[in-house]
Amino acid sequence: MMLLAAIDWHSVFFLIFALVACGFAIAVVVTSNIVRMAFYLTLSLGATSGLFFLAGAEFVGAMQLLIYVGGTLVLLIFGVMLTAQARFVSMATSGGEWVLASILGAALLGLLLQAGFSIKAWNSPRADLASLTLAEGKTSTPIGLALSGVRVDRLDEPNELLRRGMSGYLLPFVIVSMHLLVVLIGAGYMARTKRLGAGMAWPQAIAAPPRDRRRSFAVTGGLVSGIVVNLLLGMVCLVYWLSPVAAAEEKVAAQGLLGWVNDFLQPAAGWLCPVLGALFLANVLLLVVTYFWQRWGVVGLVLVPLAQAIAIGNSGLSSTVAMVFLILALAPVALLIVLMCSGPRPTMWEQME
Amino acid sequence: VARFFNEEVLNRIASVFGSSVLPDSWMGYVLAALIHIFLLINVVAVGALIFIWMERKIAGRIQDRLGPTRVGGKFGWLQTLADGVKLIAKEDITPKDADALLFKLAPYVSFAASFTAYMALPFANGWAAQEINVAVFFIIAVLGLEVFGVILAGYASGSKWSLFGAMREAAQVVSYEVPIGLCVVVPVLIIGSMNLVTIGEAQAGLFTNWLIFHDPFTFCVFWVFFTCAVASVNRAPFDLAEAESELVAGFHTEYSGLRWSFFFMAEYGSMFLVSGLAAILFFGGWNGPIPIFHMLGWAYEQGETNWRVLGYLAQVAGVMNFILKATVGVTVMMWVRWTLPRLRIDQVMTTCLKYCVPLASICFVGAMLWKLYEVPFINDVAPLHNRTLAEVRENWVLETPDDDIAAPADTKAAPAPTPAHTTHHSPLTSATNAAFASQEVAQ
Numbered sequence: 202m203m204l205l206a207a208i209d210w211h212s213v214f215f216l217i218f219a220l221v222a223c224g225f226a227i228a229v230v231v232t233s234n235i236v237r238m239a240f241y242l243t244l245s246l247g248a249t250s251g252l253f254f255l256a257g258a259e260f261v262g263a264m265q266l267l268i269y270v271g272g273t274l275v276l277l278i279f280g281v282m283l284t285a286q287a288r289f290v291s292m293a294t295s296g297g298e299w300v301l302a303s304i305l306g307a308a309l310l311g312l313l314l315q316a317g318f319s320i321k322a323w324n325s326p327r328a329d330l331a332s333l334t335l336a337e338g339k340t341s342t343p344i345g346l347a348l349s350g351v352r353v354d355r356l357d358e359p360n361e362l363l364r365r366g367m368s369g370y371l372l373p374f375v376i377v378s379m380h381l382l383v384v385l386i387g388a389g390y391m392a393r394t395k396r397l398g399a400g401m402a403w404p405q406a407i408a409a410p411p412r413d414r415r416r417s418f419a420v421t422g423g424l425v426s427g428i429v430v431n432l433l434l435g436m437v438c439l440v441y442w443l444s445p446v447a448a449a450e451e452k453v454a455a456q457g458l459l460g461w462v463n464d465f466l467q468p469a470a471g472w473l474c475p476v477l478g479a480l481f482l483a484n485v486l487l488l489v490v491t492y493f494w495q496r497w498g499v500v501g502l503v504l505v506p507l508a509q510a511i512a513i514g515n516s517g518l519s520s521t522v523a524m525v526f527l528i529l530a531l532a533p534v535a536l537l538i539v540l541m542c543s544g545p546r547p548t549m550w551e552q553m554e
Numbered sequence: 555v556a557r558f559f560n561e562e563v564l565n566r567i568a569s570v571f572g573s574s575v576l577p578d579s580w581m582g583y584v585l586a587a588l589i590h591i592f593l594l595i596n597v598v599a600v601g602a603l604i605f606i607w608m609e610r611k612i613a614g615r616i617q618d619r620l621g622p623t624r625v626g627g628k629f630g631w632l633q634t635l636a637d638g639v640k641l642i643a644k645e646d647i648t649p650k651d652a653d654a655l656l657f658k659l660a661p662y663v664s665f666a667a668s669f670t671a672y673m674a675l676p677f678a679n680g681w682a683a684q685e686i687n688v689a690v691f692f693i694i695a696v697l698g699l700e701v702f703g704v705i706l707a708g709y710a711s712g713s714k715w716s717l718f719g720a721m722r723e724a725a726q727v728v729s730y731e732v733p734i735g736l737c738v739v740v741p742v743l744i745i746g747s748m749n750l751v752t753i754g755e756a757q758a759g760l761f762t763n764w765l766i767f768h769d770p771f772t773f774c775v776f777w778v779f780f781t782c783a784v785a786s787v788n789r790a791p792f793d794l795a796e797a798e799s800e801l802v803a804g805f806h807t808e809y810s811g812l813r814w815s816f817f818f819m820a821e822y823g824s825m826f827l828v829s830g831l832a833a834i835l836f837f838g839g840w841n842g843p844i845p846i847f848h849m850l851g852w853a854y855e856q857g858e859t860n861w862r863v864l865g866y867l868a869q870v871a872g873v874m875n876f877i878l879k880a881t882v883g884v885t886v887m888m889w890v891r892w893t894l895p896r897l898r899i900d901q902v903m904t905t906c907l908k909y910c911v912p913l914a915s916i917c918f919v920g921a922m923l924w925k926l927y928e929v930p931f932i933n934d935v936a937p938l939h940n941r942t943l944a945e946v947r948e949n950w951v952l953e954t955p956d957d958d959i960a961a962p963a964d965t966k967a968a969p970a971p972t973p974a975h976t977t978h979h980s981p982l983t984s985a986t987n988a989a990f991a992s993q994e995v996a997q
Contacts, residue, residue: 270695271695
């Protein structure tokens with residue numbers, strides 16, 4: 202009884218979880234049956250998450266369960282699917298592989314051991330061990346907030362230089378997630394072409410476009426006038442940007458219409474004009490694309506005014522201006538789409554690629 | 555009572571053997587753990603006993619039969635026990651082609667996953683075996699592991715029926731984890747915490763405070779959540795893994811006796827678990843529709859540790875509330891099972907990827923915008939409505955010792971919604987808040 206009372210139960214649980222993790226990790230290597238391997242791997246990873254829970258890092262522990270143990274699940278499914286033909290197939294490991302793998306594993310283990318034992322604080326028990334308690338709560342909140350752009354742990358940092366990292370990990374997080382999204386879409390697309398193409402990777406590009414397409418006069422007129430208007434607007438924006446009138450010192454001096462424009466654009470940021478001009482020119486390109494029977498041109502025509510309105514709204518002008526611009530810019534696009542979808546069959550929209 | 559019993563009775567007994575069961579001794583620790591485990595395993599085991607009987611009765615009524623009527627009296631309420639005795643008496647068979655080790659382990663894996671998730675499930679304010687800071691996340695993570703047992707069973711049985719069932723189950727569960735995660739995020743987003751106790755307590759007050767009535771999007775997302783929950787616990791109409799009309803009995807074709815019953819316990823355990831999760835996330839958990847115990851001042855505040863008789867009564871009533879709500883959820887699942895035909899596998903996938911995921915995403919964005927702009931809703935004018943939600947997160951951002959440091963940091967780092975929340979509430983909300991406060995003072 203006294204012996205049991207003297208045991209440090211935290212350490213005991215640590216040892217249990219650690220032994221389970223290591224033991225089943227070895228079992229993964231030794232087993233030759235792929236499904237059993239996956240099962241042992243699950244137990245090993247689950248024990249690792251137990252270690253995290255023991256350390257009070259509940260968020261990381263649950264993450265380990267969800268990602269690693271859940272990921273192994275998929276591995277297991279693939280293991281079953283790929284070996285389902287000849288069941289319980291054994292994956293015999295050749296001698297050379299054993300040698301290579303042991304060298305690699307031993308090197309990694311040596312590195313980790315050396316690194317672990319070289320840290321002083323990890324070698325000797327802390328003096329204030331009795332006064333320590335498990336971290337309570339608030340473990341995941343700082344991580345989540347840092348990912349969304351706030352480092353709560355640095356809010357009360359008095360040093361101005363150290364507070365620079367306040368913005369957190371929002372940018373890396375978004376970059377990584379966009380990267381993953383691209384990979385996902387790419388994988389889906391590749392799987393799709395293979396199935397559709399029946400030998401040809403680009404069936405649509407190779408197929409000859411139909412000759413007898415017809416387009417109503419109204420649509421042609423709309424497209425051409427749209428090209429002209431957008432070209433003019435884009436040129437005006439760019440010229441205004443490049444002209445000396447727009448320079449900050451001389452804004453007050455200009456009179457008449459130019460003066461009014463200057464007054465109107467006073468609160469706007471300097472980048473607004475070139476961005477608007479570039480987007481107007483992009484609109485010209487999209488109209489040309491639409492003229493040559495591509496549907497994505499129409500999609501772009503809808504998106505460009507949206508982008509312009511967002512730019513206006515963010516540049517310092519009032520959101521009312523952005524809304525008025527959006528309505529004015531989207532109205533002709535809407536009219537164009539209505540024209541393209543109406544009329545005698547086949548409509549223009551149906552003929553497009 | 556528990557402390558008195560512990561200190562005066564158990565400790566006297568223990569001191570005869572020269573040990574102690576006080577809270578800080580190892581025996582007390584082990585005792586507490588054992589009691590937790592005992593209570594939880596009874597929730598699963600006795601719960602399964604009752605739910606199986608209920609399922610028979612409900613199925614009978616829906617099919618215009620009586621269901622069990624004889625075993626144990628008028629309503630046949632001992633039917634499950636008789637079934638249990640029969641199952642224990644059956645021979646435990648392992649097929650010749652089976653992978654014996656995995657075949658024997660699979661039911662326990664399934665059951666353990668379902669049972670482990672109960673560790674984080676609170677039954678009343680603070681009454682959880684382990685109050686985990688990220689309980690929602692933990693439960694979702696562990697619940698996904700139940701399928702492991704099913705796949706192992708399907709593979710290790712050495713039977714084609716079982717393998718088919720397991721493969722279907724794998725595809726289904728892996729797909730439905732996506733919408734279920736999206737649905738669960740919505741209450742977490744509104745409350746600002748992943749702690750289930752906090753989420754439940756934030757919905758105290760009149761039933762208009764329940765998150766399902768928070769805005770139209772949470773109302774929609776609950777139904778998506780429930781659909782996905784039914785699919786993730788492998789119940790009809792999503793029970794393709796054991797489609798008995800095509801696959802004999804699916805993944806448990808080769809199982810018999812007690813091992814087979816473990817799968818059933820796991821299934822009913824998971825049903826109760828997801829229903830309880832739905833009750834906490836959307837239906838106020840252990841808070842009744844009318845906050846009687848809060849009005850009387852009996853209920854515990856969150857984090858309160860001293861023991862009070864009236865507080866204990868309030869807690870027990872809370873447990874009743876919670877179990878009632880979860881049981882209603884389980885009953886609806888049974889009702890659905892005996893009403894709808896089974897879906898085909900492609901229909902299951904279509905439901906998930908083409909309906910549930912987009913719906914959940916739209917509701918997620920909608921609830922976020924609703925929260926961001928503090929849009930008033932009908933229940934704002936309801937009496938006893940206090941919108942004290944999302945305090946956790948905002949306190950975190952504004953929790954600074956020095957104001958002149960905090961001011962620039964806030965404007966720079968905190969995104970626009972954070973100051974907006976704290977500075978201006980809609981006049982309607984503050985008025986009702988004031989009304990709530992004055993009522994409390996009056997009482």
